[in-house]
Amino acid sequence: MTSGEFFQFTSPQRTEAGLQALDRLPNLLRSLGLSKPLLITDMGVRKAGLTELISSILQASGGMRFADEFDSVPPDSDTGTIADLARYWHAGTFDCLLALGGGSVIDTAKAGNILISTGKDDLYQFQGYDNIPGPLKPLIVIPTTAGTGSEATSVSVIKDAERHRKLAFCSPWLVPTAAVLDPRMTMTLSKAITAATGMDALAHAVESYIGLAKNPFSDSFALRAVELISKFLPVSLKAPHDREARLQMLTASHLAGIAFSNSMVSLVHTIGHCAGAVCGIPHGVCMGILLPEALRFNLHRSASHIGEMLLPLAGRDISLAVPREEHPERFILALKEFRQHIHELSENTLPLRFCDIRDSMDSPVMTPEHMILIAREAAGDPSRFYNPEDISEAEIHAVLKASYWGYSLDQDLVKKGHQK
Amino acid sequence: MKELMQEKSMAFRIGPSLFSGWKALSHIPFELSRRRAQHPCILHRDDEEGAYLTRALRSCLKQEGISAVSLTEAMELPGEHDSIIAAGRGSVQRRAKQLAAPEIPLFSVLSDIQDCREAGRDEGLRHPDAVFIDPASFQPCITKLTADSALTALAVCTEALQQDRIHSLLYSIVRTGLKFLHQGAPWDGSMESRLCTANACAAAALVRSNSPPGAVTSVSEALHASAFCLRSEASAALLPPLVQAMVNRQCSSLEILSREIGNGAAYILDILEGLRKPSGCDARQSDILHFAFNTFQTSKKNHAGQILDLFSTIDEGAQS
Ligand SMILES: [Fe+2]
Numbered sequence: 001m002t003s004g005e006f007f008q009f010t011s012p013q014r015t016e017a018g019l020q021a022l023d024r025l026p027n028l029l030r031s032l033g034l035s036k037p038l039l040i041t042d043m044g045v046r047k048a049g050l051t052e053l054i055s056s057i058l059q060a061s062g063g064m065r066f067a068d069e070f071d072s073v074p075p076d077s078d079t080g081t082i083a084d085l086a087r088y089w090h091a092g093t094f095d096c097l098l099a100l101g102g103g104s105v106i107d108t109a110k111a112g113n114i115l116i117s118t119g120k121d122d123l124y125q126f127q128g129y130d131n132i133p134g135p136l137k138p139l140i141v142i143p144t145t146a147g148t149g150s151e152a153t154s155v156s157v158i159k160d161a162e163r164h165r166k167l168a169f170c171s172p173w174l175v176p177t178a179a180v181l182d183p184r185m186t187m188t189l190s191k192a193i194t195a196a197t198g199m200d201a202l203a204h205a206v207e208s209y210i211g212l213a214k215n216p217f218s219d220s221f222a223l224r225a226v227e228l229i230s231k232f233l234p235v236s237l238k239a240p241h242d243r244e245a246r247l248q249m250l251t252a253s254h255l256a257g258i259a260f261s262n263s264m265v266s267l268v269h270t271i272g273h274c275a276g277a278v279c280g281i282p283h284g285v286c287m288g289i290l291l292p293e294a295l296r297f298n299l300h301r302s303a304s305h306i307g308e309m310l311l312p313l314a315g316r317d318i319s320l321a322v323p324r325e326e327h328p329e330r331f332i333l334a335l336k337e338f339r340q341h342i343h344e345l346s347e348n349t350l351p352l353r354f355c356d357i358r359d360s361m362d363s364p365v366m367t368p369e370h371m372i373l374i375a376r377e378a379a380g381d382p383s384r385f386y387n388p389e390d391i392s393e394a395e396i397h398a399v400l401k402a403s404y405w406g407y408s409l410d411q412d413l414v415k416k417g418h419q420k
Numbered sequence: 421m422k423e424l425m426q427e428k429s430m431a432f433r434i435g436p437s438l439f440s441g442w443k444a445l446s447h448i449p450f451e452l453s454r455r456r457a458q459h460p461c462i463l464h465r466d467d468e469e470g471a472y473l474t475r476a477l478r479s480c481l482k483q484e485g486i487s488a489v490s491l492t493e494a495m496e497l498p499g500e501h502d503s504i505i506a507a508g509r510g511s512v513q514r515r516a517k518q519l520a521a522p523e524i525p526l527f528s529v530l531s532d533i534q535d536c537r538e539a540g541r542d543e544g545l546r547h548p549d550a551v552f553i554d555p556a557s558f559q560p561c562i563t564k565l566t567a568d569s570a571l572t573a574l575a576v577c578t579e580a581l582q583q584d585r586i587h588s589l590l591y592s593i594v595r596t597g598l599k600f601l602h603q604g605a606p607w608d609g610s611m612e613s614r615l616c617t618a619n620a621c622a623a624a625a626l627v628r629s630n631s632p633p634g635a636v637t638s639v640s641e642a643l644h645a646s647a648f649c650l651r652s653e654a655s656a657a658l659l660p661p662l663v664q665a666m667v668n669r670q671c672s673s674l675e676i677l678s679r680e681i682g683n684g685a686a687y688i689l690d691i692l693e694g695l696r697k698p699s700g701c702d703a704r705q706s707d708i709l710h711f712a713f714n715t716f717q718t719s720k721k722n723h724a725g726q727i728l729d730l731f732s733t734i735d736e737g738a739q740s
Contacts, residue, residue: 006441011434015589018430134456172437172454216599216619217438220592223680228588251588258589316679 007215010172011258013152017181017251019243022054022142025180026061029096032177034138036067037098038089040109045101045144046071048188054100054142067094073101076280077108078159079123079167085112086121096138099176100185102197103148103283106141110156110174111167113139123167128382132171139176144185146236146249147197147284149204149257151179157273165377166277175261181254183246191237192349195342196284198233198249199350201225203272203287204256206295206335207265209309210302211386214263221259227312228252230338237345266387267294271400274377275354279366285351288339292332293402293409297395300414301388303328310334353406371400389414432589432630435547436528436539440619444554445476448505448527449484451550455525457503462490463516465508469559473507473529476557505529506548513538517545525549531558532614533565534621535651536572540629547629553618561609567699570617571652572640573624574601574695575659578688579634580627581673582666590630591676597623598677602687605694636662639712649708656692656701657708663688 016024029035041051051069058064070088073081085108089097097116099109114126117136126132141151150156156169189197205225208218229252235245271294272286295306307327311319314334322330343350351357357365366374378384379393391399395414402409439447452460462477464470474490481488488505489498493512497504503525506516513528514537520526528548530538541547577597580590597620604616633641640654666674667685677684695701 006439006443008437008439008447010437012437013433015432016430017432017587017589024431130454134454217593217596217623220596220599224588224592224595227679248588255588255592311680 007217009215009217009262010154010175011152011261012172013175014178015152015181015254016178017247017254019183019247021180021182022057022184025054025140025142026058026064028140028178028180029064032096032138034096034140035064036093036095037140038092038094038096039066039069039071039098039100040073040085040105040112041069041071041100042073042075042105043071044075045105048144050100050144050185053184066098068092073105073108075104076159077104078161080161081108082111082115082123082158083121085109086115089116096140096177098140098142100142100144102143102145103150106143106148106150106176107156107158109139109141110150110176111158111169113137114169114174123169126171127167127169129170130172132169132173134173136173140178140180141176142180142182142185143250143253145189145193145197146186146246146253147200149201149253149255149260151176151181152254152257153261155261159277164277166273168383179254181247181250183243183250186246186250187241187243189240190349191240191346193284194236194240194249195233195346195350196282196288197253198229198236198284198342199288199291199339200284201249201253201256202229202233203268203291204260204265205229205252206291206309207268208256208259208263210295210298210305210388211260211263211266212388213386214305218259218263221255222263223309223312225252225256225259226309228255230313230315233342234345237342264386265383267297267384267391267396267399270381270384270387271374271378271396273383274374274381275366275400278370278374278377281354281357281365285357288342288350289352289354289403290399292336292339293399295332295335296409296411297391297399297414298388299328299332306331313338354400354404355406366404371397371404375400430587432587433541434593434626435541435629437550438539438553438622439550440553440622441615442555444552445480445529445557446483448477448480448529448552449486451527452486452503452525455503455549457525458486459501460486460488460503460505460527461497461501462488463493463497463504463506463512463519464490465510465512466492466494467508469531469533470508470512472559473531473557476554477505477507477529503527509533509538510535513548514542514545517542517548520546522546527552529554529557530618530622532569532618532621533562534569534572534618534625536569536576536621536624537628538625539622540625540627551622553615553622555611555615555618558611558614558618561614563607563609563698564700566609566614566617567607567695568650568652569621570601570604570607571655571659571692571695571699571701572637573597573617573620574688574691575636575640575651575655576624576627576633577601577620578659578662579636580631581677581684582634582662582671583631584672586673586676590627591673593623593626593630595677595680597627598687598691601691605691607694607698609698634662643708643712648711650699650701652695652699653701654708654712656696656699658712659692660689
């Protein structure tokens with residue numbers, strides 16, 4: 001960005017972070033004048049004993065408690081769940097939503113809050129950019145994964161149960177009122193989820209830093225997130241109970257969330273959302289697989305920005321040893337090396353290629369027909385407009401194919417250097 | 421990895437939306453309507469800066485058919501208003517924060533002359549909902565005042581780095597502020613340079629909202645209030661020993677900065693060096709050191725430890 005160019009930066013939420021941050025939840029609620037939270041969570045979180053922990057923290061502070069609990073959010077939440085949540089709210093007496101969970105729970109709470117606050121029952125009218133009329137009910141978020149950053153973003157993505165596609169909502173009013181980052185919530189995550197969600201956070205930071213809507217504030221958040229992920233995702237996998245590492249990953253995910261909420265995401269997410277919707281592949285896994293080749297597609301357009309991320313990802317020694325003009329290519333290599341390292345630390349639970357993802361019959365989950373469909377859907381997805389380079393359906397297919405087999409994208413297949 | 425440790429528990433909030441750059445003011449009508457406000461009251465400084473900002477503001481509101489009452493900060497608010505737009509630095513922003521009811525949108529229109537509190541929460545007061553910085557509304561250049569603001573921002577950002585366990589959220593804002601200041605060189609009064617200063621001051625205000633002021637900021641403000649010197653003169657005199665003290669005790673936040681840009685201490689001193697001339701700070705440096713030392717060496721109230729630390733570094737420097 002050149003000096004003087006217009007930018008906008010927003011990050012309205014409060015953040016409470018720390019090894020015991022949840023102990024401050026009762027005070028946070030009181031300071032916001034709230035006393036009747038509706039807890040929104042899923043069965044996995046409940047089984048892990050996390051709702052109990054929060055319940056006991058509230059209880060210990062003057063007998064506070066959840067007014068009620070809505071714990072039936074599925075892993076891939078849809079419009080039906082949102083409608084159920086809104087009905088649940090209207091049947092009770094609550095003054096805020098308290099979302100405890102990963103991306104699906106948080107996005108459900110955000111989208112549910114649209115119906116709850118507006119009193120409407122049709123979500124479609126609110127989809128897209130800035131179509132929510134005004135402030136929503138207070139929403140407090142306690143993330144139980146370190147990746148989506150949804151506790152800091154103005155975005156909610158959910159599945160349209162009828163039309164089998166993703167519905168996206170983007171509005172400054174969707175940013176939660178407060179986020180509480182406490183590593184006790186992520187310590188029991190499996191290696192597979194730790195690795196995949198970590199790759200999602202990395203994709204947010206990287207895409208924020210190369211996106212067309214980047215600005216000097218989002219840049220600082222993104223670079224810091226890359227550095228923290230580079231240092232602490234491996235530690236979180238080697239020593240899952242390292243509270244400091246878990247807290248740093250929650251922080252990294254939060255920083256990346258703030259960054260991309262301002263600068264938006266692009267090609268990796270454009271393709272990743274469609275691959276997730278068509279083939280049911282976890283979002284973070286798609287991110288890890290797609291990142292290197294989607295960056296290679298943008299290399300000629302965003303070389304300097306891609307190169308600037310080498311230092312936070314690979315460290316000072318490598319950054320100093322490599323000539324500056326080689327930093328962009330070296331970053332993509334460093335990204336692949338990092339991903340390989342995470343793959344090994346996750347005990348091979350983080351797939352590196354789409355062709356390695358198999359169903360119970362050992363057939364590839366993604367077929368050639370799927371790839372054609374994903375490319376078509378992605379070409380119509382508005383998030384591609386934030387990508388540094390224009391991209392056609394055929395080019396999306398090429399990026400997808402390279403990521404499927406794990407080879408480098410043929411540079412002859414992509415455009416070179418015309419001004420967007 | 422000591423340097424990446426975090427405080428056991430921290431609370432952080434940025435708060436306002438920031439709109440910066442050419443045409444930033446043209447976003448005000450839309451931001452008002454998003455908040456269902458139609459009748460803003462403009463509160464402005466009763467000086468040339470206030471007049472410049474208000475004129476630009478009125479014209480962009482008028483284009484969207486919005487009329488606004490405008491008052492100076494000393495006047496009483498009219499009954500019929502549903503939002504407040506405070507234009508200008510310092511006291512007018514504080515007054516607006518005191519006057520604005522919690523449910524009423526509060527916007528700040530700022531230039532490159534700030535005391536680095538305007539865009540944030542100020543001693544427990546609310547923060548603005550949105551901050552607008554548009555070079556089109558800057559009054560003709562007063563280089564010395566721009567440099568004064570930039571030096572204040574530099575002191576705030578540098579002092580936040582004193583914490584050994586700086587949180588990544590705070591660090592990211594500090595880093596942004598320092599980057600704007602570095603981009604502001606050569607402080608030639610160009611619009612780009614002035615816009616960098618305005619952005620850096622806004623970042624510094626967000627830093628101040630989330631981290632208590634350090635010794636240099638407090639001393640500078642006290643000397644400024646006592647009319648002994650400008651804030652910038654005090655900051656320029658006190659920052660080098662502060663940075664030296666941070667280097668001496670291998671301040672880990674400075675190391676984080678150094679990992680990114682080579683030598684963190686040199687980076688900060690570089691900015692300071694660039695600002696000395698336009699701010700006209702050199703002449704009275706020894707007087708300021710003397711005055712500050714006499715005034716604060718026995719301070720037992722705030723920052724006593726930091727201040728003594730700072731002056732022992734000055735002392736060692738003087739003896740060597
Ligand atoms: Fe994502």
